[in-house]
Amino acid sequence: MSSFQSTGVECKVVARVLANGTYGTCCSVLVSFEEFEDEEVDAVKGLDGSVKRIFGRYLFNVGEGTQRLCAQYRIKSAKISSVLLTRLDSQHCGGLGGFQFSLADAGSPNLSVRGPEGVCDVMSANSAFIYRRWPETSVQSVQSDSCHKAKYEQLGLAQVLSITLGVELKVSECTDKSYCHWCTIDKRDNESSDGSSEESESSSEESDSSSEESDSSSGEEDSEEEKGNHVDDVALCFILRCWSRLHYNGKTPIKSKAREIIFAVVDCPSEHHIRYLTNSTHFVPGKPCAHEIKVMFHFAPKEVVVDSQYQQWLKSFTETRHILVHPSNFKQRSCLADPFPSSTRWTSSLRVAVPGLFPETNVERTAIRVVGGGQDQAFAKGFLSKGSVVCVEDRLLFGVCFQPDDPEPIHLETSAMYSREKQVLLNADAVKMARNAFAEDSNMLDVSDDESLEDDTAKRRRVENVAQVTFLGTGSAKPSKLRGCSAVLVSFGDGTHALMDVGEGVYGQMTRLYGKDGTLNIIKRLRWVWISHNHLDHHGGVGRILDLYSHGFQVGCQPLLVIAPAKIKAYLETYVKSLGKHRALQTYTFYHCSEVWRCIDGAKSCRVIHCHDSFAFAFPVTVEEKPLKKVWLVYSGDTRPCPSMWHRLRMPPDAGMYTILIHEATFDDSMSDQAIRKKHSTIGEAMDAAKHMHAKLVLLTHFSQRYPKLVSNGESQTYDNAVMASDMMVFPLLADQLTYQHENARMQTLLQHLEKSKIS
Structure with missing residues (x-):
């Protein structure tokens, strides 16, 4: 071990593709500095399988x-x-907000x-919604008035x-093909280290390469035509730029x-950005020095990639491997890998028990079974x-x-690679496991025939x-x-x-x-958005929704109603x-x-x-037009047992509507101390609220992540009028005074069988 301490x-x-822009994600790459496990290192560490x-x-x-x-x-953020x-x-x-919260939670x-x-x-x-002193953040915006200038720093x-x-950058033809920023930095670092026994990082931090570059390619002023194009x-x-050897503490590279x-x-x-890219002095191939870009990840969409100017620029890097990440470049557009396969497998399993509550998702509908295993090999060879x-x-x-001390330093890292073909096979295994679970239970119906699973609820949804x-x-x-952040979509008739x-x-x-x-289409037809309180896990996605709503907004349309605590208003602005x-400010x-009574009838x-500023609310929902029938839908948000909610939002029995209560149930009844400390409710407390509010049906949600699959609560599983919600559950609001004992019993039985399963 001492040899590594002295030499590094x-x-x-x-560098891994974490997301490729499908299903609401963005093109994202994760770069990791990992301990290299060769035979010598393993001998020092011991063969105990240590991480x-x-x-x-x-x-x-x-x-x-993210x-x-x-x-x-299983990436430690x-x-x-x-x-x-x-x-x-x-x-x-x-x-970013959720990511900051995750880092703060991890310390x-x-x-x-x-x-x-x-x-x-x-x-x-x-940061206004993250009440932790850590992480200590260093935030800097990158500004430049020329595509030939760049922000440089030693970052970790x-x-x-x-x-x-x-943005109106100065652009002219790049003529200085020999300029290399890294050569300039190395020369400066060597000069600054003369007479010093150790490297000085402070000399390179927060420096701007514009002070070092001659910028010879833009010596003359741009023409009037170029100034007008932006x-x-x-x-x-x-x-x-990084290195394959570190000091033993892993904090400083050894160059x-x-x-x-x-x-x-x-x-x-x-296409308008291409000229800024191709005229940058930092993206010039074939430089006389050894500082050549080895791999280039491209986030550009297809219309940019196929542009002749971009193609010519890309092919000029003859020593570089190019990786296209954007989904518009995919050959099989319907064969998109689901970024959250565990959730899809879990939903597929639950559909075996209650197909009426878990319709087939778009991810499953567009699945293509890839025949043959030669595609990955051809991909690797190419x-x-x-x-x-x-x-x-x-x-x-x-x-x-990038491997150290290897004749060919660049390799494919496929051990963790996940493809659509793998997802299709795992989904099939999950469904098979769910069917076997039912087959082992003599109290459950035979599920070998898909048609026998079509219950009255599923049939009714299809025709109405x-x-x-x-x-x-x-x-x-x-x-x-298996569970995302809090969100409920209400679809009206x-x-x-x-x-x-x-x-x-x-x-x-x-x-x-x-x-x-x-x-x-759903976002375009949104009536309103309700945010119950000032926590990121309840409003972190509103920015994307407003952005997309503004794109489809037309003159004469009604602005989207955003009903939220006061702090959210300042956040949105x-x-x-x-x-x-700025246009989005006029679309909501x-x-x-x-003030919800002012904007939503009843x-x-x-x-x-x-x-502070936490709210529950309730409103009528029309479920049948002729004759007119409504239900009273109550949404608790996050709360402790709250008598004021029971009384103020309770619908009188003679009002002609029955109540459906969506109530948080963060903890099971054995964790009442945690519920009190964090101001949440247990399952039993949620059911007690339903009793006070005369609710015919209770939909339980907002479960702690300590319960990855099933929230076990003893007697709670015998409640005839309670359903424990899961992601992708679609629940019809019917005018009949129904109990969901049958559906809930089937789902709970399956959950008990799958609780210790390998589906994850």
Whole structure:
């Protein structure tokens, strides 16, 4: 061990595609510095199967669902110390708030964030809802007036160049092909280290390469025509330079006697950005020095990639491997890998018990069984040749590994790779396991015939356009593999919709269930959005919804009603303005939760016992037109048992409506102390509230992530009028005074069988 302490430790640098822009995610790459496990290192460590160390991670883009992706693929987000944003919009930074919360919950000490202008305001808006002193954040916006200039800094274990594309940058033909920024930096570092016994990092931190560059290619003023051409949307490209040997503490790279690794992340959003990219002095191939980009990740859409100018520029990098990440470049558009396969497998299993409550999702409808196993081999062979251009297609967690001390330093990292073919097979196994669970239980009906599973509820939904509630997220605090953040979609019989709480990832959940076109149609027909209180897991997805609503907004349309606590108003104003979406400010109207009666006919609200400005509310829902029949829908939000809610939101028995209560049930009854401390409810307390409010039906949600599958609560499983919600459950609001004892019994029986199963 001492030899490694004195000379440093070998590490491999792995760049993985964390998300490819499908199902509400954004193009995202995760770079990890991992301990290199060769025979010598294993001999020192011992062959006890100990977990390899992660020295640091860099994350490019933090879209909605990032923290759930980390949970899905067992990636410790606490090791991510740097976030680099290529664009500042709801798609590429919509998950920043949840990601900050996840790091704070894990006790991460530091986080560096770099992005386009406005990133400081976005981080500040999110930080207002994170009540922790950590992580200590360093946030800087990257600004430049020329595509030939770049922001340079030593950021942790890597040197980073940030190049800006767009917004009236000075552009002229790049003539200085020999200029190399890394040569300039090395020369300066060597000069600054003369007479000193150790490297000085402070000399390189926070420096701007514009002070060192001659910028000879832009010596003359741009023509009037060039000045008039500009791009509204700013995009950043990043070049990372790192090394394969670290000091033993994993905090400082050792540049001498180590292999240099340079790769780039290029985001060129439109054809208008191409000229800024191709004229940058930092993206010039064939330089006389050895500082060549080895791998380039491209986030560009298909219309950019097929452009002749972009193609010519891309092919000029004959020594570089090019990886296309954007989904529009996929050959099989209907063969998209689900970013959250565990949730899909779980939903497929539950459908075996209650098909009427779990309709087939868009992910399952578009599944294609891939025949043959030669595609991955052909993909690997094509990638390994220099100058190659490959598309990741459905290969999530596809990785490029830079190995130390290897004749061929670049390898494919496929051990964790996940493809659509694998998902189809695992889904089939999950359904088979669920059927076997029923077959072993003599009290349950035979489930070998799909037609026998069609219960009255499923048949009725198909023939009638009934109102219904869809549980898009049933978890609490932060998402897990099986449960997303709080969100309930209410669909009215007239084809309009509403959202009750909008946790991070709502848009992605909707696309997985309804498809992209179906989701955009739902968002376009939203009546209102209700946010119950000031916690990120209940409003983290509202920015994306407002952004998409503004895109489909037309003159003469009604602005979307946003009903929320006062603190959310300030958050939305800061968030929307900092993203440059000023138009979105005119596409919604804000009301405080206490004013819900002013904007929703017949609605009531009242304060509940949780954080400051927490509310429950109730409203009538028409379920039949002729004759007119309604139900009284109550949504508790997060709360302790609250007598004021029981009385103020209770519907009188003679009102002609029966009550459906959606109530949080964060803990089981054995954890009442935790419920009191965190101001939540247990299952028993939720059922007690239902008794006080004369509820005919109780839909329990907002379960702690300590219950990944089943919330076991003894007697709670005998409640005839209670259903424990799961993600993707679609519950029809029927006028009949029904009990759901049959459906709930089937689902609970299946859950008990699957609780210890391998479905995850």
